[in-house]
Amino acid sequence: MSEPEEKKESQDDSAQPKHPAHHGIQVNVLDEKKKASLASRVIVAAAILLTCVPCLVLGGWVWFALMFVACIIAILEIIKAPRKKYKWFVYAFIYMMVLSYAFWFLIKWNMASYEGAKMAGVESSWRFGLEEHFETIFISIYGLALELGVLFLFAVADEKFTFDDVTYLFTMSVLVGLGIQAMLFARYLPVRTWKMVEGVDTSSPVFKYWGSLVLAFFAILTCVMNDTWAYFVGMLFGKKKMNPRVSPNKTWAGFFGGWILAGITGMGFAMIVDACGFPLLPTMRIFGENTGWWWVAFLAFTIPLIGDLGDMTFSLIKRHYNVKDFGTIFGAHGGMLDRLDSLIFTAIYVSIIAVFVTGGWNFFA
Secondary structure (H helix, E strand, C coil): CCHHHHHHHHHHHHHCCCCCEECCEECCCCCHHHHHHHHHHHHHHHHHHHHHHHHHHHCHHHHHHHHHHHHHHHHHHHHHCCCCCCCHHHHHHHHHHHHHHHHHHHHHHHHHHHHHHHHCCCHHHCCCCCHHHCCCCCCCHHHHHHHHHHHHHHHHHCCCCCHHHHHHHHHHHHHHHHHHHHHHHHHHHHHHHHHCCCCCCCCCHHHHHHHCCHHHHHHHHHHHHHHHHHHHHHHHHCCCEEECCCEEEEEHHHHHHHHHHHHHHHHHHHHHHHHCCCCCCCCCCCCCCCCCHHHHHHHHHHHHHHHHHHHHHHHHHHHHCCCCCCCCCCHHHCCHHHHHHHHHHHHHHHHHHHHHHHCCCCCCC
16 A cells, blocks of 8 residues: 555544543544533523522422422413414413312312311411421312313314313323422422421421422432433433434433432432431431331432333323424423423322322322
């Protein structure tokens, strides 16, 4: 081979992207598009954290207000996703039903609490409460029957309102309404449960702004870290697609990397806060007497799987309606539902497990 040819071949080889290998593991090269996407994700994530974390720490009505705003935006995205022009009363009805699923139980239980105070003659000292009424997550069977009946009435009366609209709007209404309620539940449940434990001062600022939020923080952290670890592991090492029909970008490497690393992250967080004297719940202690560390480990390593199910479910809905994102409130990173998809499933799951663990696994509760 002549010298010019050798030089040309050497230049061609150097022009090819290198895939550095570490102990036989091939690392993907990040192109400019992926680097720009990564930078954008970091900026969006930072903005969300700066908004949501203070609200989570403050709890009370501040967390309630954030969930209310998120619910309002999510409902609009639900109705817009099919890209159909629904009548105004469909908008009004879906807003009413989702808000009722998320918040009506508070009004109901506070009304019952007021009647009890009135009968006892102490209504002057009664106050509308949040944490006091979170014993379980709850949706009225009457509300479910009402929504299903009215949606079928719409379908019978309007040929453009199809059975697909009935099933989609009903499913999403229940799912999002219950998910928002569960996010409130995970933040407020510890206040009620720790009040029943002797020697715990639930009125102290340390408990109010930290001890009462560790369950919700644990659930959100584990879920978010699953998405984060899956993104980075998949971007660097992902080769084989997991389910291109539903989610074109997910890889098996990202799935397993996110699952294992998020489980370790969640378990590590729970161990640290427990060692500092703040278990997730009285029935979920890791150290000391009457431990329930196995429930913490179980949650830490199953939350990522439930989060993935939520992510894939919402992706399936988007593929069905041929939309990239539910909304544009977060720019290139989609809408409220695109950010809440895995958290909705996670919050419902953690709430159900917490109800059973604190209630002695009473399935008739």
